[in-house]
Amino acid sequence: MPENPRTWTPPTFDNEAPPPTQGQETKLPERASVKTPDCLSDKNQGFFGMMSEGGKEIATRAYEGLYKIPGVSMVVGKLGIAYNQFWLDSHEKRGAGLKEKIEGLDVRCAALDQSKKEIVSVIENLQLRDTPGTASLQLKLKDIDRQRTELLGEKDKTQSMFESRTNKVKLYTNERDRIADKLIARYDEQLIPMGEELARLQTYKEEVDLSVAVTEAKHKQQLSMLAAMGEGKIKIEQALRRTGMSEKEVRDFEGIRALEKALAQGREKVQDEREHLKRQTAKINKKIAEIDARANPYRDRREEFIRIKEGRPLEMVVEPRIRSENFTQEETVEGHPREKAKRMDDGSNDTLPEEGGMGAVETEEEDTGRIELANLITGWNVFLTKNTVGNVPNKLLINQKDFLKATKLSERFTLDGDDFKNILTKYYRLRKLPVDTFPTFTKSIDAFLKEEK
Amino acid sequence: MKPDQNITSAQNREDLMDGLDSLLREARELGRGIDGTNQTSREDIAALDTKIDMTLLSILRRCADLDQVENEAGDEVDRHVLEQAEVLAAE
Numbered sequence: 001m002p003e004n005p006r007t008w009t010p011p012t013f014d015n016e017a018p019p020p021t022q023g024q025e026t027k028l029p030e031r032a033s034v035k036t037p038d039c040l041s042d043k044n045q046g047f048f049g050m051m052s053e054g055g056k057e058i059a060t061r062a063y064e065g066l067y068k069i070p071g072v073s074m075v076v077g078k079l080g081i082a083y084n085q086f087w088l089d090s091h092e093k094r095g096a097g098l099k100e101k102i103e104g105l106d107v108r109c110a111a112l113d114q115s116k117k118e119i120v121s122v123i124e125n126l127q128l129r130d131t132p133g134t135a136s137l138q139l140k141l142k143d144i145d146r147q148r149t150e151l152l153g154e155k156d157k158t159q160s161m162f163e164s165r166t167n168k169v170k171l172y173t174n175e176r177d178r179i180a181d182k183l184i185a186r187y188d189e190q191l192i193p194m195g196e197e198l199a200r201l202q203t204y205k206e207e208v209d210l211s212v213a214v215t216e217a218k219h220k221q222q223l224s225m226l227a228a229m230g231e232g233k234i235k236i237e238q239a240l241r242r243t244g245m246s247e248k249e250v251r252d253f254e255g256i257r258a259l260e261k262a263l264a265q266g267r268e269k270v271q272d273e274r275e276h277l278k279r280q281t282a283k284i285n286k287k288i289a290e291i292d293a294r295a296n297p298y299r300d301r302r303e304e305f306i307r308i309k310e311g312r313p314l315e316m317v318v319e320p321r322i323r324s325e326n327f328t329q330e331e332t333v334e335g336h337p338r339e340k341a342k343r344m345d346d347g348s349n350d351t352l353p354e355e356g357g358m359g360a361v362e363t364e365e366e367d368t369g370r371i372e373l374a375n376l377i378t379g380w381n382v383f384l385t386k387n388t389v390g391n392v393p394n395k396l397l398i399n400q401k402d403f404l405k406a407t408k409l410s411e412r413f414t415l416d417g418d419d420f421k422n423i424l425t426k427y428y429r430l431r432k433l434p435v436d437t438f439p440t441f442t443k444s445i446d447a448f449l450k451e452e453k
Numbered sequence: 454m455k456p457d458q459n460i461t462s463a464q465n466r467e468d469l470m471d472g473l474d475s476l477l478r479e480a481r482e483l484g485r486g487i488d489g490t491n492q493t494s495r496e497d498i499a500a501l502d503t504k505i506d507m508t509l510l511s512i513l514r515r516c517a518d519l520d521q522v523e524n525e526a527g528d529e530v531d532r533h534v535l536e537q538a539e540v541l542a543a544e
Binding site for chain 1: 455462465466469471472473475476477479480481483484486487488490491493494495497498501502504505506508509511512513515516518519522524525526527528529530531532533534535537538541542543
């Protein structure tokens with residue numbers, strides 16, 4: 001990148017030789033080059049290396065701010081720098097400066113117009129009274145016109161620079177927006193299916209919870225059967241003692257020992273499986289929580305890219321310039337006979353450029369309270385229909401076939417009230433049924449189960 | 454003990470043995486039932502775990518894609534910034 005010798009002042013560093021003056025050998029002095037920002041890719045570092053020292057200084061200063069921005073992604077930080085460093089610090093500031101200069105020139109033009117008006121009024125007064133001295137005042141008017149012309153010329157130049165500057169700002173904004181839009185589009189390509197996958201994970205989790213609830217209910221039933229068998233064993237032992245067997249003989253009796261072993265094994269299997277299930281579900285929950293945490297920042301970042309575009313250029317309005325009329329008449333040259341003094345017709349037809357207006361989102365087991373599942377489902381549906389109002393009960397009515405399919409239980413499976421409530425809640429969640437819109441769900445299910453008892 | 458009482462006692466004991474055998478069979482049957490429950494549960498959870506792992510992999514691939522998208526965008530912004538820096542330096 002060529003340096004502009006007129007505007008570029010080489011930066012100085014400690015312990016360096018000064019740059020060579022004109023006429024001396026043009027060998028470049030050895031100096032420490034500006035440090036390449038770490039965040040640039042290899043390709044861009046190459047580009048940086050070829051830049052002018054001034055350009056490198058500006059870029060390095062811009063990137064210093066990048067590391068001070070906490071908690072935002074690198075590209076969001078860079079887009080922020082691109083907007084803030086170059087826009088606010090440079091183009092918009094300079095644009096604002098030019099606008100102020102234009103306004104200053106307008107004020108001076110207005111002051112000249114005022115002066116001209118006053119002089120014209122004085123001239124008219126003097127002419128009315130036939131008082132001499134108007135010629136010098138006419139000259140003054142000419143001088144004012146000359147100054148005005150100069151000011152308007154300067155205003156033209158300044159306004160052209162201003163318009164060029166505001167266009168640069170807009171081009172810059174458009175480029176930033178183009179990059180942000182590209183990012184947002186590519187993000188949406190991945191985020192939309194990612195959202196569906198995260199929802200699917202939630203469904204899988206609910207299926208796991210339902211499966212665990214069903215297994216717990218089965219285990220509970222099996223433990224209760226084991227307990228009943230344990231009672232049976234005790235009765236047999238008592239009966240054996242009554243037949244004359246000693247305590248030790250009963251304990252060592254092969255059948256009793258075999259039964260004890262079978263019951264103990266049954267309980268151990270249930271216990272082992274419960275612990276296994278606990279570990280498995282904890283592992284699964286952890287996996288899902290971790291991936292959710294991993295995916296969340298990308299969803300947040302998309303919002304940041306959209307917010308980046310909210311920074312828009314300042315609307316700086318100056319009056320639009322009017323194309324002036326070209327004066328094409330000739331001045332009439334005439335003789336001046338010495339007669340009575342005549343009023344000079346200056347013939348000028350200056351048309352001042354008009355100041356345009358300003359422009360410019362159960363088997364039924366009486367002792368244990370276990371009831372057959374088919375009866376519980378039917379009973380619950382009847383209870384819902386009788387005891388609630390509005391559309392809620394229709395949505396919460398259970399389709400028995402679907403319920404049995406989801407839980408893989410038989411309609412004759414017996415379970416107690418707590419297990420039914422647990423499984424029912426997990427089923428509703430899996431099927432995304434609006435239990436949350438049914439605020440008295442817990443009370444209702446408790447009341448229903450009390451009735452069933 | 455009288456012979457009748459002996460027969461009654463033996464009958465009782467035989468009934469008890471039958472009851473014990475029946476209970477033992479039930480207990481073993483229940484043990485097999487518990488095995489069945491556990492196996493079904495493990496298979497169901499394992500199947501869900503596989504689906505979960507596949508979904509996780511897909512999500513991780515998308516995250517990697519998005520990282521790549523960001524790197525490319527970052528490079529583009531860098532080039533833009535460097536070009537603007539030169540423009541400003543020339544001014």
